[in-house]
Amino acid sequence: MPSEIHSRLITANHILHHHGVLDGYGGVSVRSIGNPNNFFLADECPPAMVSSMDDITEFRVDDGAPTNPDIKLGWSERYIHSELYKRFPSIEGIVHSRSPDVIPYTVNGVPLKPVTHTAGFLGLYTPVWDINSTHSVLSSGTMHDMHIRDNTIGASFAATFSKSSSTAGAIYNKASSLVMGSSPQGALIPDHTVVLMRGHGMTVIGASLEEAVFKAIYAQDSAKAQTTALLTSVASSGGKVEGKVDVEGGGNIKGGKVKMNGETQFLSKEESVETWKVIKKSVPRLWKGWEWEVDHLPMYINKERA
DSSP states (O other), X not given: OOOHHHHHHHHXXXXXXXXXXXXSSOEEEEEOSSOTXXXXXXXXXXXXXXXXXXXXXXXXXXXXXXXXXXXXXXXOOHHHHHHHHHHOTTOOEEEEEOOTTTTHHHHSSOOOOOOSGGXXXXXXXXXXXXXXXXXXXXXXXXXXXXXXXXXHHHHHHHHTTOOTTSHHHHHHHHTHHHHTOOOOTTOOOOSOSEEEETTTEEEEEESSHHHHHHHHHHHHHHHHHHHHHHHHHHHXXXXXXXXXXXXXXXXXXXXXXXXXXXXXXXXXXXXXXXXXXXXXXXXXXXXXXXXXXXXXXXXXXXXXXX
């Protein structure tokens, strides 16, 4: 019998691969409809090759272990997903990507901010999580390979999505019903829906699988747009170096700073909230189009399609 939730997850893998958000690495998961304490993830199969229920594993939210104890797992970052589902009951879909368009913003100190109306969900800034912050709690002999390999590191990463003391957090807590939808009473509400990972990539959460896919695609597009905007601003506007020339020191400029003539404009806090309030209504429309695209590309196979 074809499974609707498995079919949607297969389609999500194909859409994200088609858009370059996933390649051989990364993954997308969905919380189980019948049991919210479990989730599904194609953990061992490259996204483009996911084609049936056999490629998908069901995991427990509580500890990230497969529900079938006989399944043998190799390399895995399932704890990214399990700890986020555990911390935030309101989320239904997660995308973990190693997009090369996003990675520069994880290491260069330049904040990733929304420059387009389709990326208002980014808020005023996108936090960067550094796995080095967990090294003090890692057990002796643990590999420092930048991967989230256990629940402890996963919990540290998941906590980065909830920083209500920040300005962006205050905005998104106030507008949480717009960003993530309602949550059970007393449940944590994420302040951010995208968190960058130093030298690694990004993780995106959504109130639905389709929403998570949408945000992952447009977070990547926003990063591309921001990079282009910054580069063209420098190329066309130029700038000048301000400071005092030290003649005796060989002409070095003391306290030199580059002041650009042009300046990239980002969405304001009001624009971030209001654009997402409007744009989120179009998620089903975009999903329908993306689904049609991958269904008509012969390289993608979905055996669970009804």
